[in-house]
Amino acid sequence: MGAPSREDEETKKMEAGGDTVGQKLDAGALFVLQSKGSWLHCGYHLTTSIVAPPLLSLPFAFASLGWAAGLICLVIGAAVTFYSYNLISLVLEHHAQQGRRQLRFRDMATDILGPGWGRFYIGPIQFLVCFGAVVACTLLAGQSMKAIYLIANPGGTIKLYVFVAIFGVFMMILAQMPSFHSLRHVNLISLVLCLAYSFCAVAACIYLGSSKGAPEKDYSIAGANTRDRVFGVFNAIAVIATTYGNGIIPEIQATVAAPVTGKMFKGLCLCYAVVVTTFFSVAISGYWAFGNQSQGTLLSNFMVGGRAVIPEWLLLIIELFTLLQLSAVAVVYLQPTNEVLEGLLSDPKAGHRPRRAPCSGSTPPSPSCSPRSLSSRQSPREVMKDLIPDGVIYQFAPLDCPDAIENFIGYWKPSLILLMESELWPNLIVSAAEKRIAVVLLNARMSLKSFNRWSSPIGLQLVSLMLSKLSLIIPLSTFQAVRFQLLHAPPQIIHFAGDLKYAVGDIDAGEKAVAAIEDLQQQFSSRPVWMAASIHKGEDKIILRVHDELIRMYPNLLLILVPRYPRDIKNVSQTLKKQKVNFVLRSTREVVSSNTSELRMLYRVTPIAVIGGSFLPGLAGHNISEAAAVGCAVMTGPHVGHFYHMLVEMWQINPFAVKQVKGEYELLEALKQLLGDSRALEACQRAAKDAFSNMSDGVVNRVWNLVRTFTIGSQTDTWGSFSSS
Incomplete structure (x- = not known):
């Protein structure tokens, strides 16, 4: 058989999501390249x-x-x-x-x-x-x-x-x-x-x-x-x-x-x-x-x-x-x-599939009861692929129009649909309710912008119909519960169980991750370390300016910089080159750039974690519980959006669990204090871990018990066999 032609190589690389010089394409481009049009x-x-x-x-x-x-x-x-x-x-x-x-x-x-x-x-x-x-x-x-x-x-x-x-x-x-x-x-x-x-x-x-x-x-x-x-x-x-x-x-x-x-x-x-x-x-x-x-x-x-x-x-x-x-x-x-x-x-280059994308997947349906995880984004797949157990099928969510939903539900025949946070899809919810399929909204939240949009005369009619079809709503906070009630959600289906984002501690690291953690801990053992996680464009400059000040006091200091989106690694690398800062990707010199799929591993090797998405207006924070779960001293900026309820809950347990700074100067001073005072650092680490342990205790069981209570009925046998498996 002869060697493949240049055209064959090009075809394979395009279909794999890369070009012939190795540049990875964004998810929107990958979706376009799935087209197989002829002349x-x-x-x-x-x-x-x-x-x-x-x-x-x-x-x-x-x-x-x-x-x-x-x-x-x-x-x-x-x-x-x-x-x-x-x-x-x-x-x-x-x-x-x-x-x-x-x-x-x-x-x-x-x-x-x-x-x-x-x-x-x-x-x-x-x-x-x-x-x-x-x-x-x-x-x-x-x-x-x-x-x-x-x-x-x-x-x-x-x-x-x-x-x-x-x-x-x-x-x-x-x-x-x-x-x-x-x-x-x-x-x-x-x-x-x-x-x-x-x-x-x-x-x-x-x-x-x-x-x-x-x-x-x-x-x-x-x-x-x-x-x-x-x-x-x-x-x-x-x-x-x-x-x-x-x-x-x-x-x-x-x-x-x-x-x-x-x-x-x-x-x-x-x-x-x-x-x-x-x-x-x-x-x-x-x-x-x-x-x-x-x-x-x-x-x-x-x-x-x-x-x-x-x-x-x-x-x-x-x-x-x-x-x-x-x-x-x-x-x-x-x-x-x-x-x-x-x-x-939205941000179409942030590793997202277009919301109009039809469902896709290669795993055939199982005749027995098996859970299926749905997402309208591509990036979670990279994180979940090593975490999901056998029998779980990862599937992209279908287009929320009647035909697509009917085909999807008819093909998979679900017994229960769990929606997360603000994922309200009218056709999916109404169609499922008509087929007597229970639909539950977990970690339910609604932004002020969405609330105002749904509160319009036309929007209120649609959202009230949609919410009335839900079997259960578990809101993030009392404030969120009030918003759902103002949108005419039936009060009897709104119940509190806690924030599922605290459930990150229930997932253990795999063998490969443990080995990688031990290797990094050994490499970093002789150096002070801090990490800036989920950093957005523009925030990297703040972090690098702070680090530049810190290394004057601690010349051996290591920064682990994790951009929120993989595409930003290139931009950060170019910035570091211009500033003549020594750095490598996933290594041990002055700055380490990584990606979100490695966050959990990296949290375990750093004593201090600064959570990004919070230092510039217009951003709305990120999950701080992952860092707190492994005992990092956690810091965040002023713009935390709906994650503010998480800060309040942890502060109520221990005021030192999370440090919220107002800007670049306060961040620098807080880092100086923690890097220079080992007792203060240990106190913040212990406070964060204790607060997380308190908030995460039993949250999954509470949520699951509510789900079983409000969806039990025709699915009794199904849930019995599922929960025992």
């Missing part, structure tokens, strides 16, 4: 994004250009855009072969022009183009719906905005399509629809142009004077250029299975076969039938004085096909728009 699928996407109802405006452009100039502009537009799109495709292929596959227009701009151009110029322009296309499609669809309404009900009084709103609701449903690649079947239908309404429009033009009552044909250039005619020429060129426009070439090419070589060109050929067929036939037939009386869209020429001048059934078909294709065009241009908006509302 045919590319052709469908391209056709939908280019061949859209605005082509019905081409006769209007001809009215300002005339026959010769109109045809020349149409031919030049086809040639230039085909060449340009193919050139962009070749550039993308070239970078993919070099190991830098670019999945979005702004990625391409960032790689070629620089991050400033990508973020502040190309990205915003693409967003505006795509968002504008969606708005235009929505307005045109509203007009088509109103035209259909008037054909069926002449003299109807419903306003245009009503139809626009109806189409907007329809678009919200279509927007739930999980990825660009999942639109391939929709876009195949769209291709057929654009051919259908184009041919119908051509037939209507021929019918009307050759009838006895045909409008008088005048092929002179439209415009009362030279100024109007010049303006008309530029307007016509803009119409033609816009009709050929496409702002999502990289996004379409990203749906192709690697290697991508040559596939985009075939897709472009398919697309432009449809382009030439529709654009030229509509432009020529429309201008032939109406001359310089061509309206902004052919559909306006087919209606005169509110009455159809072609057979109503033919006009109805054209309007209907146009309406249906507009929905496909809009959802295509929603893809990059959604990606930008999601990026503003």
Whole structure:
């Protein structure tokens, strides 16, 4: 067997989540790379994004250009855009072969022009183009719906905005399509629809142009004077250029299975076969039938004085096909728009799967009762893979829409659903309740922002229905319980049992982890150590400034720096290089950068743990119980969000259990005190561990007893067999 080709190697590396130079891709990119599109699928996407109802405006452009100039502009537009799109495709292929596959227009701009151009110029322009296309499609669809309404009900009084709103609701449903690649079947239908309404429009033009009552044909250039005619020429060129426009070439090419070589060109050929067929036939037939009386869209020429001048059934078909294709065009241009908006509302590069991701997993269902752990994020999988016992299946959560939920529940047939913290999914909860499946919300919490959103008149109706379907709510605190009651959660299902985040002490380290801990303890035994855990971007600079001050007093001091997100390790490393600080990854020099999956091991080898996500406004803290569980002296910043209840609980047991500092200066002084006073350090370590032991004692049993009490019934036999296993 011969050696694998470069293309085969590229394919394997892409599918593994890396590129050909070893750079790991973020979870959102990995999700895109799961697409296995062919050149045919590319052709469908391209056709939908280019061949859209605005082509019905081409006769209007001809009215300002005339026959010769109109045809020349149409031919030049086809040639230039085909060449340009193919050139962009070749550039993308070239970078993919070099190991830098670019999945979005702004990625391409960032790689070629620089991050400033990508973020502040190309990205915003693409967003505006795509968002504008969606708005235009929505307005045109509203007009088509109103035209259909008037054909069926002449003299109807419903306003245009009503139809626009109806189409907007329809678009919200279509927007739930999980990825660009999942639109391939929709876009195949769209291709057929654009051919259908184009041919119908051509037939209507021929019918009307050759009838006895045909409008008088005048092929002179439209415009009362030279100024109007010049303006008309530029307007016509803009119409033609816009009709050929496409702002999502990289996004379409990203749906192709690697290697991508040559596939985009075939897709472009398919697309432009449809382009030439529709654009030229509509432009020529429309201008032939109406001359310089061509309206902004052919559909306006087919209606005169509110009455159809072609057979109503033919006009109805054209309007209907146009309406249906507009929905496909809009959802295509929603893809990059959604990606930008999601990026503003969350952190798509933080190792997360898109919330729209369908469930995925390779473990087959077990016929016996076995628990299944669900997550909408990828990062927990790396942490849990070595912790979950045999018989537990780790599964990504499905898309919260009716079809996905029905399929998911029908496939796994759960007896009980446990949701954590703020994971409220309406379709999942309501569907499970209808099937008499118990749903429990553990560690229940709700942020002020979410509470205000749910408290709106519409939101309150939905959340009250949703909460009424739950079997049990175990809130984090009394404050959280009050919020749920204000949202009309039934008081009888709200019960306290403690914070499950204290259950971290119930999981022992594995053999490999124990060996690694002992090795690190031996290496660090002769040096003072402190750790900064779950550090966010921007906080690393605070930590490094503090460490820089500390090593003046303790030259042998070691800092273990653990960024919150693995992607930040590179940024921290670059900062350290600029500051000429000695460091290695997972080693024993001045600074050690690691990742969140090693936190528990590293807490066991450091006497002091500073918990990040708390030193900058806008952050909301992280779990402090993991550090307290192993006896670290715990410190945190001022911004701790809902974790404040944990601080209060531990302070009530021992005021020295957690030290909360107001900022960089207080952090430095607190660290100086602990590093310089072994008795103070031991007192804080003992206080943290004692407080944790007190708070964690029996929390799992209390939660489980409540769950069994409120979900017992038809599942009695199931729970009996499960709890005894």
